Amino acid sequence: MSPLGLLVxxxxxxxxxxxxxxxxxxxxxxxxxxxxVLHRGPYDSxxxxxxxxxxxxxxxxxxxxxxxxxxxxxxxxGYHLMVDRDSIALSRxxxxxxxxPAINPLFESAADAYGPSAAGLLFSGHEDGWAxxxxxxxxxxxxxxxxxxxxxxxxxxxxxxxxxxxxxRLSYGSRMKVQP
Amino acid sequence: MSAxxxxxxxxxxELELLVEGVRRQYGFDLRNHSRPLLLRRLRRHLREERLxxxxxxxxxxxxxxxxxxxxxRALACPPEPLFADPxxxxxxxxxxxxxxxxxPSIRVWHAGCGSGEETYALAILLMEEGLWSRCRLYASDxxxxxxxxxxxxxxxLPGEVDARNYQEAxxxxxxxxxxxxxxxxxxxxxxLREGIFFTxxxxxxxxxxxxxxxxxxxxxxxxxxxxxxxxxxxxxxxxLTRFGFxxxxxKESVSRTPYATAYEEMQGTGRVFRRLS
Numbered sequence: 001m002s003p004l005g006l007l008v009x010x011x012x013x014x015x016x017x018x019x020x021x022x023x024x025x026x027x028x029x030x031x032x033x034x035x036x037v038l039h040r041g042p043y044d045s046x047x048x049x050x051x052x053x054x055x056x057x058x059x060x061x062x063x064x065x066x067x068x069x070x071x072x073x074x075x076x077x078g079y080h081l082m083v084d085r086d087s088i089a090l091s092r093x094x095x096x097x098x099x100x101p102a103i104n105p106l107f108e109s110a111a112d113a114y115g116p117s118a119a120g121l122l123f124s125g126h127e128d129g130w131a132x133x134x135x136x137x138x139x140x141x142x143x144x145x146x147x148x149x150x151x152x153x154x155x156x157x158x159x160x161x162x163x164x165x166x167x168x169r170l171s172y173g174s175r176m177k178v179q180p
Numbered sequence: 181m182s183a184x185x186x187x188x189x190x191x192x193x194e195l196e197l198l199v200e201g202v203r204r205q206y207g208f209d210l211r212n213h214s215r216p217l218l219l220r221r222l223r224r225h226l227r228e229e230r231l232x233x234x235x236x237x238x239x240x241x242x243x244x245x246x247x248x249x250x251x252x253r254a255l256a257c258p259p260e261p262l263f264a265d266p267x268x269x270x271x272x273x274x275x276x277x278x279x280x281x282x283x284p285s286i287r288v289w290h291a292g293c294g295s296g297e298e299t300y301a302l303a304i305l306l307m308e309e310g311l312w313s314r315c316r317l318y319a320s321d322x323x324x325x326x327x328x329x330x331x332x333x334x335x336x337l338p339g340e341v342d343a344r345n346y347q348e349a350x351x352x353x354x355x356x357x358x359x360x361x362x363x364x365x366x367x368x369x370x371x372l373r374e375g376i377f378f379t380x381x382x383x384x385x386x387x388x389x390x391x392x393x394x395x396x397x398x399x400x401x402x403x404x405x406x407x408x409x410x411x412x413x414x415x416x417x418x419x420l421t422r423f424g425f426x427x428x429x430x431k432e433s434v435s436r437t438p439y440a441t442a443y444e445e446m447q448g449t450g451r452v453f454r455r456l457s
Contacts, residue, residue, distance in 0.1 A: 089402070116185065
C-alpha cells in the first residue's frame, strides 16, 4: 500500500456544518496536504468561518500555489480546484452538475497526479463527486463516503465519528500487514 | 501494480504521443500546458467526438486539419458572458480610470481575449468613462478561430444576469444601449467593434509587440504550467510602461514569478498590479 500523499474532500453545500466538524478533527501534525471542494455561491472568504475550529491553516489558494503538507486548500468561488503534482491548478471551465467549484474535477485530477497515494472523502447528498471518486478508486486510491449512498458505490462508508480513525488508518496504512 | 494502474500509465503515454504529434505536424506546443486542465479538456473532447482513446484522436488530428481546428477550440477557454466578473470592472472604474484620465493617450492590450466578451465589456466601460477616443485597444489570442468569432461582434443575447452584472460593474446606462437584437443574438454597436484591433498572438511563443499603459490578462495563464506562465509573465512585463497597470484574474498573482517585486498590488482592486520598476 503506497503512503498517503494527498487527501481530497468533496461536499455539497448542505454538508457545510459537517465539513466544519471534519476540519476540527484533522490532526495538527497531518503530514499531507488537504484539498477541499465545498459547493458554494459566488462570494469569497469562506475559508475564515469554515476553518475557525481547524488546527490547520485553511486557505483559498491562488493558481499554481504550492501544495504544502498540513494546509487545507479550499476551492475558491467561481473556480474549479484541481491538483497537479505538488501544486494547485485552478480552472474557469463551465460548471459541472450546476456547480463551480465542482467535486469531480478535483477528484479526477487527484487520481491522475497521485494515483494510489490519493485518498478521497465524499460527503453524499449530491450527484457531483461520484464519478470522480470512482476514477480515484480505479487508479488505486482509497475512497470513503460520509452519509447515505447507493450500495456498492463509492467505497467504504464511514460516519463522521469514524473519519478520524479512517484517516489514522490511511496515514499508517503502509505499516499494515493485512488488507480487508 | 494493478491492471488499472497500467491503464493509467498507457493513457499518459498516449497523451505524450498526441502532444508530440500535434507539435511536429502543426507547430502547436502543448507540452507546457497545465496538465490537469489539458487532461480534462481532452477527455471532454473525446466524449464529444465519441472517441475512446487519445491515440484515436491523434490519428484523426494528424490526418485532418479540420479535426485539429476542433481540438484547438476544445482546448480554448470557454466563453464567459459580458461582465462575468463585475467586481473587477467596478474596481477598474473606480481605481484605475481616474489615473488613466491624466494620460493624453492610452494603449490597452487584452492578452488572451478568446471570443472577445471581456474585451467588449472593457470597451463599453472605457466609452462610458469618456476615454474611448483616447484609447487604442488591442486584443489578441492564439486561436484564429476564436478571433474570427470575436471580430463579428455578435454575442448570445445577454440575459437578466448579464444586465445585473453590468449594473454591479458600475454601468451608467442600460446594457441594451450597446447592441441591437437579432433573434437570439446581440449585435454590438459598430463604434465598439471598429475601435478594437483583434490580432493573432501566442503568449506562449510570440514576443512583445508594443508598450502599453494597461495590460489585461485574466485567467488566461491558468492554462499554462508554472514554467510557461513565467515566460508569459516576461512578455507581459516587457509590454507594460512604467506605472502601467497589469490586470490578472481574481486568483492569479505575480508572487511566484521573477517580477514579484517589480509590481505593487493596488489595494482593494482584486488583482490589479502597477509596474514600479
